[in-house]
Amino acid sequence: xxxxxxxxxxxxxxxxxxxxxxxxxxxxxxxxxxxxxxxxxxxxxxxxxxxxxxxxxxxxxxxxxxxxxxxxxxxxxxxxxxxxxxxxxxxxxxxxxxxxxxxxxxxxxxxxxxxxxxxxxxxxxxxxxxxxxxxxxxxxxxxxxxxxxxxxxxxxxxxxxxxxxxxxxxxxxxxxxxxxxxxxxxxxxxxxxxxxxxxxxxxxxxxxxxxxxxxxxxxxxxxxxxxxxxxxxxxxxxxxxxxxxxxxxxxxxxxxxxxxxxxxxxxxxxxxxxxxxxxxxxxxxxxxxxxxxxxxxxxxxxxxxxxxxxxxxxxxxxxxxxxxxxxxxxxxxxxxxxxxxxxxxxxxxxxxxxxxxxxxxxxxxxxxxxxxxxxxxxxxxxxxxxxxxxxxxxxxxxxxxxxxxxxxxxxxxxxxxxxxxxxxxxxxxxxxxxxxxxxxxxxxxxxxxxxxxxxxxxxxxxxxxxxxxxxxxxxxxxxxxxxxxxxxxxxxxxxxxxxxxxxxxxxxxxxxxxxxxxxxxxxxxxxxxxxxxxxxxxxxxxxxxxxxxxxxxxxxxxxxxxxxxxxxxxxxxxxxxxxxxxxxxxxxxxxxxxxxxxxxxxxxxxxxxxxxxxxxxxxxxxxxxxxxxxxxxxxxxxxxxxx
RNA sequence: GCCGACGUAGCUCAGUGGUAGAGCAACGGUUUCGUAAACCGUAGGUCGUGGGUUCAAAUCCCACCGUCGGCUCCA
Numbered sequence: 001x002x003x004x005x006x007x008x009x010x011x012x013x014x015x016x017x018x019x020x021x022x023x024x025x026x027x028x029x030x031x032x033x034x035x036x037x038x039x040x041x042x043x044x045x046x047x048x049x050x051x052x053x054x055x056x057x058x059x060x061x062x063x064x065x066x067x068x069x070x071x072x073x074x075x076x077x078x079x080x081x082x083x084x085x086x087x088x089x090x091x092x093x094x095x096x097x098x099x100x101x102x103x104x105x106x107x108x109x110x111x112x113x114x115x116x117x118x119x120x121x122x123x124x125x126x127x128x129x130x131x132x133x134x135x136x137x138x139x140x141x142x143x144x145x146x147x148x149x150x151x152x153x154x155x156x157x158x159x160x161x162x163x164x165x166x167x168x169x170x171x172x173x174x175x176x177x178x179x180x181x182x183x184x185x186x187x188x189x190x191x192x193x194x195x196x197x198x199x200x201x202x203x204x205x206x207x208x209x210x211x212x213x214x215x216x217x218x219x220x221x222x223x224x225x226x227x228x229x230x231x232x233x234x235x236x237x238x239x240x241x242x243x244x245x246x247x248x249x250x251x252x253x254x255x256x257x258x259x260x261x262x263x264x265x266x267x268x269x270x271x272x273x274x275x276x277x278x279x280x281x282x283x284x285x286x287x288x289x290x291x292x293x294x295x296x297x298x299x300x301x302x303x304x305x306x307x308x309x310x311x312x313x314x315x316x317x318x319x320x321x322x323x324x325x326x327x328x329x330x331x332x333x334x335x336x337x338x339x340x341x342x343x344x345x346x347x348x349x350x351x352x353x354x355x356x357x358x359x360x361x362x363x364x365x366x367x368x369x370x371x372x373x374x375x376x377x378x379x380x381x382x383x384x385x386x387x388x389x390x391x392x393x394x395x396x397x398x399x400x401x402x403x404x405x406x407x408x409x410x411x412x413x414x415x416x417x418x419x420x421x422x423x424x425x426x427x428x429x430x431x432x433x434x435x436x437x438x439x440x441x442x443x444x445x446x447x448x449x450x451x452x453x454x455x456x457x458x459x460x461x462x463x464x465x466x467x468x469x470x471x472x473x474x475x476x477x478x479x480x481x482x483x484x485x486x487x488x489x490x491x492x493x494x495x496x497x498x499x500x501x502x503x504x505x506x507x508x509x510x511x512x513x514x515x516x517x518x519x520x521x522x523x524x525x526x527x528x529x530x531x532x533x534x535x536x537x538x539x540x541x542x543x544x545x546x547x548x549x550x551x552x553x554x555x556x557x558x559x560x561x562x563x564x565x566x567x568x569x570x571x572x573x574x575x576x577x578x579x580x581x582x583x584x585x586x587x588x589x590x591x592x593x594x595x596x597x598x599x600x601x602x603x604x605x606x607x608x609x610x611x612x613x614x615x616x617x618x619x620x621x622x623x624x625x626x627x628x629x630x631x632x633x634x635x636x637x638x639x640x641x642x643x
Numbered sequence: 644g645c646c647g648a649c650g651u652a653g654c655u656c657a658g659u660g661g662u663a664g665a666g667c668a669a670c671g672g673u674u675u676c677g678u679a680a681a682c683c684g685u686a687g688g689u690c691g692u693g694g695g696u697u698c699a700a701a702u703c704c705c706a707c708c709g710u711c712g713g714c715u716c717c718a
Binding site for chain 1: 645646647648653654655672673674675676677678679680681691708709710711712713714715716717718
C-alpha cells in the first residue's frame with residue numbers, strides 16, 4: 001500500500017501501482033468523471049501516471065487552470081492527426097501550447113494551407129474528438145528502431161528530436177481507437193488528456209510561416225495557430241476579447257480619428273503625426289518635461305547625424321551595424337544617421353572635466369533615432385524605423401547609483417500611474433555572453449535590486465536576461481484590457497564609460513570611472529502613443545484630448561453668444577471645436593461622440609437667455625445647465641488632475 | 644528578409660474576361676433644428692506600379708512596391 005497526500009492536507013491509502021485516475025475514483029465517482037489529469041508534486045501529469053509513496057496529488061478537472069495545458073496540448077495532437085489524414089504527405093514538427101491556445105508546425109510539400117483548409121481540418125478534428133481516441137503514454141524501448149521507423153515515414157523532424165532526446169527516456173503518445181488499436185502517434189513528453197472525447201470547444205485561427213527550430217536557414221514550415229477551451233462560452237468570450245482588441249487597434253482608430261499616416265512615397269515605418277495626435281504628443285511631452293525639471297534633469301539636444309568615428313568608439317559599428325543605416329559621405333568623410341542617443345550625451349559630459357561635486361548629472365532628450373527594422377516586423381506605430389525616445393543618461397558616482405535608480409523608479413511610477421497603467425518590474429541579471437567584471441555586475445545588479453526593494457516594488461528576477469553590457473530593470477505595463485506592453489527600462493551601462501573613458505575627479509584628486517545609467521520611461525513617443533490609443537480605445541482623457549470641448553449652437557440666432565463662449569474657453573487655453581455648420585444638432589453631436597470629444601456645450605435659447613451652457617459628457621451624457629464659469633472650473637480641475 | 648493573404652473613390656466595401664458601382668465623407672442648395680445620422684443635387688477612380696496573355700484585363704500570368712498575420716515562447 002502507498003500513502004498519498006491530498007491538497008486539503010488529508011491522506012489516502014491506495015494499493016501499490018495505483019494511478020492518479022485510481023485515486024480520483026477512490027475519492028468520488030463525480031471527481032473521476034471530471035478528472036482530466038493530475039498535479040503530482042506540483043507537476044502536471046497524465047491521469048494514468050502510477051503514484052509513489054508520499055506523492056502530493058491534486059486531481060485536475062476543467063475547473064483548474066492547469067488543465068488548459070492538457071487540453072490544448074492534446075488538441076494540438078488531434079489537429080496534427082487531422083492534418084495528416086487530409087495531407088498524408090505532411091510531416092509534423094512541433095506543437096506546443098501558447099497563451100490561450102497552441103500551434104503546430106508542418107512541412108507540407110506542394111501545398112500552401114488556406115483558410116478553406118482550416119475548415120476542413122476543423123471538421124476532421126471534430127471526427128477525431130467524436131471517435132474518443134485514447135491518448136496513451138509509451139516509453140520507447142528501442143530508440144534506434146523508433147528512429148528507423150520515423151525515418152521510414154519521412155518524419156525527419158521527429159527523428160531529429162528523438163535523436164537529441166535519446167538519453168532522456170523519450171516517450172511517444174499513442175492515439176488509439178475503441179479497440180485499443182494505435183492509429184497515430186507523436187513523439188511527445190506529454191502530459192495529455194486521457195482521451196479526445198473530453199475536448200469541447202476549439203477553433204483554428206490562422207496559418208503562418210515559421211522555420212524549423214526558429215532558424216531561418218532551416219526548413220520553412222507552415223504553422224497553424226488555434227485556440228481551445230473547455231466550454232463553448234469560454235471560446236466565445238475569447239473571440240470576443242480578440243474583437244475588442246481589434247476595435248482598439250491604433251491603426252484602425254487612426255483612420256477614424258485622423259491620428260497618423262505612413263506613406264509609400266516616404267517609406268515604411270516612418271510616421272506622420274497629424275494635428276490630433278501631435279496635440280496628444282505635445283501635451284505628453286510638456287508633462288514629461290515638467291516631471292523631469294522637478295527631478296533635477298537637464299535637457300540637451302544632439303545632432304541627428306554623426307561621423308562614423310563616434311560609432312567606432314561606441315562600438316555600435318561593431319555590434320549594432322545591422323540596425324544602422326548605411327554610411328553617407330560628407331566632404332569625403334563617412335557619416336551615419338544616429339541609432340541611439342547615448343554617444344551624444346557622453347560627448348556633452350566629456351566636453352569638460354567633471355568633479356565628483358558635479359554628479360549626478362542627468363541629461364534628458366526627446367531624441368529622434370533611426371534604426372533598420374526588417375520589413376516584415378514593421379507594425380503601425382508600434383514597430384517603426386524612425387522614432388523619438390524619451391531618453392536620459394545619468395552620470396553618477398558609485399555611491400549615488402542606488403538613489404538615482406530609486407529616483408528613476410519614482411518617476412516611472414508617477415508617469416505610468418498617471419496614464420492608468422498597472423505594471424510589474426523584472427530584474428534582468430548577467431547573461432552568459434557579457435562584458436565587464438563580476439564585481440561590476442554584482443555592484444550594479446545589487447543597486448538595482450536594492451532600489452526595487454526600498455520602494456517595495458513588486459518584481460521578478462530574470463536570470464541571465466540582461467543585455468550583454470548591462471543589468472537592467474524592465475517594466476511591463478498592463479493596459480485597460482489586461483494586455484501586456486513593453487514599458488520603461490533602466491540599465492546600468494558597464495560598457496560605454498569604458499569605451500569613451502568617461503570619468504570624474506574624485507575627492508582624492510584622482511580620475512574615477514563614472515557610473516552611467518541609461519533609461520527610457522515612455523520608450524518611444526511612437527510606441528507609447530500607439531499603445532495609449534489602444535489603452536484608451538481612442539477616447540483620450542480630457543487633459544490629452546485633441547479637442548477638449550465642442551461648442552454647438554442650435555440655430556443661427558445662437559451664434560453670437562456661442563462665439564462669446566468659444567472666446568472665453570480659448571482664453572483659458574482650452575482646445576475648442578466650434579461647430580456652427582447648418583447640420584442638425586443631432587448630427588453634430590453624433591460627430592463629436594464618434595470623435596470622442598470629452599465635452600459638448602449645446603447653446604440654445606435657454607442658454608443665451610440665462611447666460612449658461614448645457615454640457616454633455618461623451619460618456620455620462622447630459623449634465624445640468626450651468627454658468628460658463630462653473631463649466632470652466634469643472635474642466636480645468638479635470639485637466640489639472642490629468643483625467 | 645522568409646511564408647501566406649490582401650491592395651477598386653478620402654473611408655468602408657461590391658464588382659472574376661465585355662462601357663467601373665454603393666453607402667458614408669466632400670462640394671452646392673434647401674432646412675434653423677434641444678442632445679448619436681434632415682432633404683435634394685453635384686463632383687470624385689490610369690482599379691498599388693510596371694510588363695505580359697487576349698479582339699478585349701479591375702478580373703488571367705510575371706515582376707516590383709506597400710499593407711496585414713506570423714516567423715520567441717523548445718518532443
